[in-house]
Amino acid sequence: MTEGHGFVLVDRPKDDVAVVTLNRPERMNSMAFDVMVPLRDVLRGISDDNAVRVVVLTGAGRGFCSGADQSGERGRMPNIGGLTAVTIALRAMELLDEIQVTLRKMHQPVIAAVNGPAIGGGLCLALACDVRVAAESAYFRAAGINNGLTASELGLSYLLPRAIGSSRAAEIMLTGRDVDATEAAAIGLVSRVVPDDQLLDSCLETAADITRWSRPGVELTKRTLVDSLDASSFEQHMHAEGTGQLLVRLLTQNFEEAVAARKEKRAPEFRD
Structure with missing residues (x-):
């Protein structure tokens, strides 16, 4: 439509x-x-x-x-x-x-x-x-x-x-x-x-x-790519990247689902 x-x-x-x-x-x-x-x-x-x-x-x-x-x-x-x-x-x-x-x-x-x-x-x-x-x-x-x-x-x-x-x-x-x-x-x-x-x-x-990838993973990747153009230093940008990575790793089961899906030879089902 x-x-x-x-x-x-x-x-x-x-x-x-x-x-x-x-x-x-x-x-x-x-x-x-x-x-x-x-x-x-x-x-x-x-x-x-x-x-x-x-x-x-x-x-x-x-x-x-x-x-x-x-x-x-x-x-x-x-x-x-x-x-x-x-x-x-x-x-x-x-x-x-x-x-x-x-x-x-x-x-x-x-x-x-x-x-x-x-x-x-x-x-x-x-x-x-x-x-x-x-x-x-x-x-x-x-x-x-x-x-x-x-x-x-x-x-x-x-x-x-x-x-x-x-x-x-x-x-x-x-x-x-x-x-x-x-x-x-x-x-x-x-x-x-x-x-x-x-x-x-x-x-x-x-x-x-x-x-097919997780919503927070995609959104944070876009955000860090855009932010990288304005980063004042390499070290500062790495800190921002790391915070985003930890956010998704610790607050979701996405990583565990991705590992299990690869072992079981299927597409992952990310629930964020």
Whole structure:
């Protein structure tokens, strides 16, 4: 069953997986307010939905997300009555920032199914996800520099160097060139490339691989991976990792169940 939230769709192909689709294909799913406001709200709602274990984010049609909407019909920001243009612009940027932060803070891992161009803010959306899988037709561009602006937006200069290294990130951001799917996989921007017609099925297979493990194990793994990007020291981060590991080890029977399942040659049944 498909749930409609304006220009954002939510499908539940399995009980524990939600597929969130940006659904304005005629504009390449650009970041108009009437797409981004419901996206923010949908992501927040799914994060609190305990039935959902993994989220897949993708775009309708032939593109993932083309970044800023340049059509002049960007929809309307909520709650802007009485504000001047400068303050409205600040609120608009805050809205987009909230989406990036929400993706990283969601209880569930988020898989970006990049089905075509991921340009500017679209690249940023993909980078905020935990796993990125590209269709063969996908490509990536840090488009701010192409538009006479900075290439840095929505955390791009933070996330991209951490994903592919500072030198590669600088070259891509400063030249504004396209990175095709093959190169994206080679430099670690995406985990793999699949044929276009296999993209969603491939991401759902990864989701199934994740959901067979325990909920606290998966949630804490996501949290420590995100926190590692901000860790002030290796030793401090090891302490945080160790605390999470002990939490699950001492307060659940998951470890004992995993050992027993391997001995009995069956799938484990984690009850957390």
